[in-house]
Amino acid sequence: MKRSVLKFGGSSVADLSKIKDIANYLKERTENDEQLVVVVSAMGKTTDELLENVKHITSTPNDQDLAMLLTTGEQQTISYLSLILNDIGIKSKPLTGYQAGIETIGHHLKSKISSIKTDLFNQLFLTNKVIIVAGFQGFNKEGELTTLGRGGSDTTAVALAAALGSTCEIYTDVTGVYSTDPRIFPAAKRWDMISYEEMMEMSALGAGVLETRSVELANNNGIHLYLGKTLSTEKGTWIVPNDQMLERKAVTGVALDKDMSHVTLTDSSNGEALLNDIFKKLEQEEINIDMISQxxxxTGMQLSFTAKDSDERQLITIFNLLKETYPDLTVSIVEDYAKISVIGAGMRDMSGVASRIFRTLIESEIPYYQVTTSEISVSCVIDEINGEKATRLLCQKFDL
Known part of the structure; x- marks a missing residue:
């Protein structure tokens, strides 16, 4: 009997009507002799609403308490979906991340999956057609509830597919992977196929279609990964190994990341101790930084880097602690910047891509402040106000 892992995002399960539609779709799949593991996110904006509620309680929430709170969003969804499925005659079992045996390591709010015990799944499939798992969550070796960070339900789904040896289908509100966000550039092209490598780069640079770790997991474990629109008959996108790409363009996509803070630290000392303490604390808090310049x-030292807006609370805490040791340290965190990135595996073999990017920005009077490159991408920090304009211009330049 075929076994598949399906994941439905928050917009797909935003209300009970949508959850009922998904239940009917799952019923059709099971009637074709298929066993399903279904991973779901919290309904709509539930996670954002929970975080907003916390702001009315405290400005310094405990991470362990936050993780406990945030896991409740997905638990609502698995309960509703299981209730509906059992009501329409499809035997199902809802599982929290803890019940599903998803063990994690690391920070309570940014944990990584270390192992999944699959014995329970094999046992449950003896009496159930559908097993519904709460995405985004797990538990650590102390038995405490943890979350996997934004987009963590994607990671849950791919990790389960790897553990169970099945394919993974991710369903959301877009029809596959586009060259850029169609809401910004309506003429954006949808790809039938894209490489793991390009998808990882696009996700890491702000495309927001799939969580980066989920693509990395799929690549490392050889998981066939499909991205499509929920309950749509339109063809989606397969994310495949590089050697399965029949055609490779110089540029595959343009990613715009508005969830970005530009941090500048200055200090009158030239001491290595300060730099060591900064990077040590960033590592301890598992904060990823990018676009680093020094x-x-x-007159002293200036260090600049970019980080996610969602890490600002942790950054402020770190800098306040550092000021106790380094009283001359000054900190500036500015949120009105964006990162524009051009991605394409074909860049390895084709010259002139970077110069075309810079000339496009210069000719359009869009200033850029920092630049970073990889083998298959070029990223620039620009003013957020120019973000969407730059995206459209670069898509037109590279025929995306």
């Missing part, structure tokens, strides 16, 4: 001269 200036050192006779």
């Amino acid at each position: 200036i050192r001269n006779i």
